[in-house]
Amino acid sequence: MLDLRRLRLLAEFSRRGSIAATAAALGYTPSAVSQQLATLEREAGTALLDRTARSAELTDAGRLLAARAEGILAMVEAAEAELSEGAGRPSGRVVVTAFPTAAVAYAPALAHSLADHPDLTFVLRQTRTADGIRQVRSGEADIALVDDWTGRLAAQLPATLRFFRLRRDPLVLVVPPWHPLSDPEQPVDLRELLSEAWMAAPFGEPSRQAVDRLLDDVGGAPPVPWEFEGLHTILSLVARGVGIAAVPELALAAGEPGVAVRRIPGCDQAREVYAVTRTAGVRRPSVAVTLRALHAAAQRVAPAPA
Structure with missing residues (x-):
């Protein structure tokens, strides 16, 4: 009888490609993953992994069983869902x-x-x-x-x-409460803000890439914006007057007192x-x-x- 937990390990190994990566993904030690896969091999009655001193990869049988495992696990969950659905609550x-x-x-x-x-x-x-x-x-x-x-x-x-x-979830502009653009009657023109102190997530973060594209569209992103990890950190610094920023609208859902929020005309970064x-x-x-x-x-x- 094949153990479902070990099948899940095999499917994860197939996606990750190594015992170490599988262990890290699932919160196990590499030795525990290796032992469980060895037990699965005994249950299956065939070698599922080709092991060397430094690596392991799936055998043909291992690839076949890993592919089947996805379907098996889905069917088990579907059966559990049907039983749970019958209970209703x-x-x-x-x-x-x-x-x-x-x-x-x-x-x-x-x-x-x-x-x-x-x-x-x-x-x-x-x-x-x-x-x-x-x-x-x-x-x-x-x-x-x-x-x-x-x-x-x-x-x-x-x-x-x-x-x-x-x-x-579009990008919106956030400025300190005393900034001229805190007045909703003032039109937002990003070209007039390029010389200000911009804050953004670190380079490579998806929201940072969106901000860079936004500013590139109006004449170029600042060469070295202030970088901070965490959108709520950025909002807190805007509230203190450190600079201005463009952040996803959802980041404001919890409320950030002390910032003014404006929509950005023509912004398609979302x-x-x-x-x-x-x-x-x-x-x-x-x-x-x-x-x-x-x-x-x-x-x-x-x-x-x-």
């Missing part, structure tokens, strides 16, 4: 991962909505988009809140995952925010009620003033 544990701004923005509404379901245990973790998707695929999480600045993410992922669009779950898990009442709560939370985020 949301119960058990539902784990949601979220990129940081979504976690801060949606946590209050989620906690309020899900409090109506006393048999449901809710866990919210902060993680990057790629890690959240990986955790949903591996079964570590039930739903991932992810952001996509490219518009291509949904098309790149397998049919075993289902995307639910929550909102479009990200799409999705909830991602396994297709087989959508029918589980715990997942379904959490998805509804997420949709409701996304609708409550007010747009920035003009």
Whole structure:
């Protein structure tokens, strides 16, 4: 009999390509992963990995079983979902991962909505988009809140995952309360702001790339903007008059006293925010009620003033 937990390990190894990467992704030690895969080989009655002193790779049998494992795990979850659906009442544990701004923005509404379901245990973790998707695929999480600045993410992922669009999240301008543009009657022209002290996420971060594109469109990004990790850090510094910034609108959902917020005319720099779950898990009442709560939370985020 093949053990489902070990099949999940094999599927993760197939995606990661090494025992060390599989162990890091799932929070195990490399020796534990190696031992579990060796046990799976005994259960399967054939070699699944070609091992050397420094590496391991799947055999033909290993690749076959890893491919089958995805379908097997999906079918097991579908059966569990059908049983859970029959019970009707949301119960058990539902784990949601979220990129940081979504976690801060949606946590209050989620906690309020899900409090109506006393048999449901809710866990919210902060993680990057790629890690959240990986955790949903591996079964570590039930739903991932992810952001996509490219518009291509949904098309790149397998049919075993289902995307639910929550909102479009454009860049907005934030300035200190005494800045001339804090007056909503003043028109926003980014070309007049290029000489100001801009703050942004570190180079390479998706939001930073969007800010650079935004400023490139009006004459070029500042050569060395102030770089800070964390959008809420940037908002706090804007409130203190350190500089100005363009941030995703969702970063303001928790409220940031002391900044003025303006929409940017003609700005097409935005990200799409999705909830991602396994297709087989959508029918589980715990997942379904959490998805509804997420949709409701996304609708409550007010747009920035003009």
